[in-house]
Amino acid sequence: MTAARRPNRGPKAAAHNRAALIAAAREAFATTGYDASLTDVARAAGVGQGSLYRHFPDRLSLALAVFEDSIGELEALAAEPGTTLEEVLALVTEQAIASTTFVRLVTMPPQPDPRILAIRERLARLLAAGLAEAQRAGRVRGSVTTGDLVLAVGMMALMLAEVPAAERTETAGRIWELLRHGIER
CATH class of the missing domain: 1.10.357 (Tetracycline Repressor; domain 2)
Structure with missing residues (x-):
């Protein structure tokens, strides 16, 4: 059995996703440093890596x-x-x-x-x-x-x-x- 997928809210979620990514990255950089895992950042923000890279290309x-x-x-x-x-x-x-x-x-x-x-x-x-x-x-x-x-x-x-x-x-x-x-x- 797989976990239920969240519905895709499309462009309406962009600002929320960006803010969640920034908050997750702030925490990751504070605890792990600049080399913190971006996969972990995306996971902590509750978004996929595609969303991370749409907002932040690097x-x-x-x-x-x-x-x-x-x-x-x-x-x-x-x-x-x-x-x-x-x-x-x-x-x-x-x-x-x-x-x-x-x-x-x-x-x-x-x-x-x-x-x-x-x-x-x-x-x-x-x-x-x-x-x-x-x-x-x-x-x-x-x-x-x-x-x-x-x-x-x-x-x-x-x-x-x-x-x-x-x-x-x-x-x-x-x-x-x-x-x-x-x-x-």
């Missing part, structure tokens, strides 16, 4: 859809009046703790794909604005560049990927404590 397209929310969250925070560099870095850190995949992909892309580089540039713009304010206020050394901050975030993400999820918050705190000595006045 792994990177799916990852970018997942991470669009993360960069959007950072942009929203940075747009709030009075937001500091420290607050933006804290949110980047929270995102890295939850899923090292996003920060690693954006700060150290495996290939120079223009889609990844565009998100990296968005992150750099957020950090640049906060950096300028922190330098004017005398909290950060004048010699620190936006590239330095992107590098620091990338180093943190690389390290967090190597520790169990339960230890990431403590490890991230220790990493930033060490890095602060290099960037603060």
